[in-house]
Amino acid sequence: MQLQFLGAADTVTGSRHFVEFGGARLLLDCGLFQGFKTHRERNWAPPPEVLRDLDAVLLSHAHLDHCGWLPVLVKHGFRGPVYASAATCALAEVLLLDSAHLQEEDARRANRGGWSRHRPARPLYTAADVKRTLALMQPLAPGRSRSVAGVQLQLVPAGHLLGASSLRLSRGDQTLVLSGDLGRDDDLLMPPPQAPGAADVLLVESTYGNRCHPQEDVQARLGEIIRSTVRRGGSVLLPSFAVGRAQALLLVLQRLRAAGEIAADMPIYLDSPMARTATRLYQQHARLLRISAREAAGLVDEVTLIETPQESQALQRSRWPKVVISASGMATGGRVLGHLKAMLPNPRHHIVFPGFQVAGTRGAALVGGAREVKMFGEYIAVKAEVSHLEGFSGHADAEGLMAWLRAFPKPPSQTFVVHGEPAAADALRCRIQDELGWAVRVPAQGECWSA
Known part of the structure; x- marks a missing residue:
């Protein structure tokens, strides 16, 4: 198994994780970078060499920091399947078309107003790029296994957002789990996240890895x-x-x-x-x-x-x-x-x-x-x-993340803390190491790992 962390490694956005697993070449999530300009500029870089000849893209959910870079991948030639839950496919259509519309409108406005440094200002992608992307999406039912290039894929409901799932990949005696964004036990709309079972390699989000939700009645x-x-x-x-x-x-x-x-x-x-x-x-x-x-x-x-x-x-x-x-x-x-x-x-x-x-x-x-x-x-x-x-917030806080991790029947051989600002990711790393005794690290942007 080989991993390369192409996003959500030094920040909370841009979720993109490449895995080569038993010959299958897969991208787990394909999100936009958001926030600081230095991060947003990464969206404009062409796909790295490792993303050529992908067998499939697997989406955890439809938020743009997890699916919003898909049209760029398609714009650069990707024509493989994109697997996600049916609700994620439906929401992704809405989010991606809106994203393209806003980018096109922002470019038009910037060109009219003359405040862009680019001449002319252009959108990252267009509605036409999105429509080509949507034609590649294939819905999967959570809980059922599907063979993807020889790897068994299972979606495990994660709360957080309609259709959101953890991704569980298995081949032979090896299993990799990507948590995706995990929801709260007390979310207003979504049920709590489900435990995905055992994993040899785990990628866990850390958006709220260093803090707990305030004990307040939001209503x-x-x-x-x-x-x-x-x-x-x-x-x-x-x-x-x-x-x-x-x-x-x-x-x-x-x-x-x-x-x-x-x-x-x-x-x-x-x-x-x-x-x-x-x-x-x-x-x-x-x-x-x-x-x-x-x-x-x-x-x-x-x-x-x-x-x-x-x-x-x-x-x-x-x-x-x-x-x-x-x-x-x-x-x-x-x-x-x-x-x-x-x-x-x-x-x-x-x-x-x-x-x-x-x-x-x-x-x-x-x-x-x-x-x-x-x-x-x-x-x-x-x-x-x-x-x-x-x-x-629709995210599990630090205690919620630790409770989800404690539900694993045995420690993963290696845990990676992703999708968090540096302080949040390192705080969760410390807790996993000190309280659970697991092998755990925070990967760097672009880092490769193999087992």
Whole structure:
């Protein structure tokens, strides 16, 4: 078995792990780098030589830091199958098409505004590249084994996001497991992650490897934020991931209304076409959720769905107190930028970031106390109140990760800690070494390993 860590090795994004296993050449996840510019620039590098002649790509789930580089791989000639759960395939279509649209639009805007250093500015990939990518995707049912180039692949539900799975690869007496992103035992929408059984080699994520989720009632906290903001005549903006986080926010807002903790006629807007489509997919796959079919069906009851860019711009100009959910979750692009530009200079408003913010993003800067942020080629003053509700995170925290690891029936021969900022990855490494006594290391970007 040979491994090469092509992403998510020195940062929390860009999940890409090459494995050569019994002659099979496989890429586990194919994600975008996000956050700091030095990381984002890696997205523009052509695929390394080792990714030529791949037999298949295997996806753990549909977040862009796990699937968002697939169109680049296809653009450079990959034509093999891409295996994932059916829900992941459905969500990936939504996320990838939206990603291409935003990149194309950002390039057009930069060319019109003249603020790009590139002449002309170009998208990383286009909708046409995405459509070629989607034609390669093949859904697999979790729990069932599938032979991929002579290796047995099994998807093990991981919580975290609709369709998210750990990847279990077996050949002969050797087994490799990639955790993917692991969910929480107390997630609002998803059941807890399942144990994948024994592994000889384990790759485990470490997004929250050095911290635990705060012991707070996120529903009560959000309710208080909304009430206090409305009392001073302001509105609440929830920058949200369109897939997973937006649906959890809708669930909490519906529960707040039902409990009388916010006014039944409180205007709630969902300004994200992708979130609207993803919500329909969550409703279609309600059997995979931990909430009732009734709650799933009512996620957008009495919620105004914003359709067009013109409607979004009109909403940004509206002065009535309201709650707006808009993407993207880390304020890296999308319609939320227009809302931020309109709301940040006004101290009556409240910007609430629900969940993890990758270092180097606008979201991380804002929750870190930035007094101005750059958008559309200009700096915007930050006078609105900004809060961070980490309790909405869909990731297992340090204790959750350790509980998942303790469920392994025997220690892996080698464990690699991936998908974490350096401090988080090393903190989890230390705990695995000290508390479990396993052979464990944090790989470097580009590092090769063989057994």
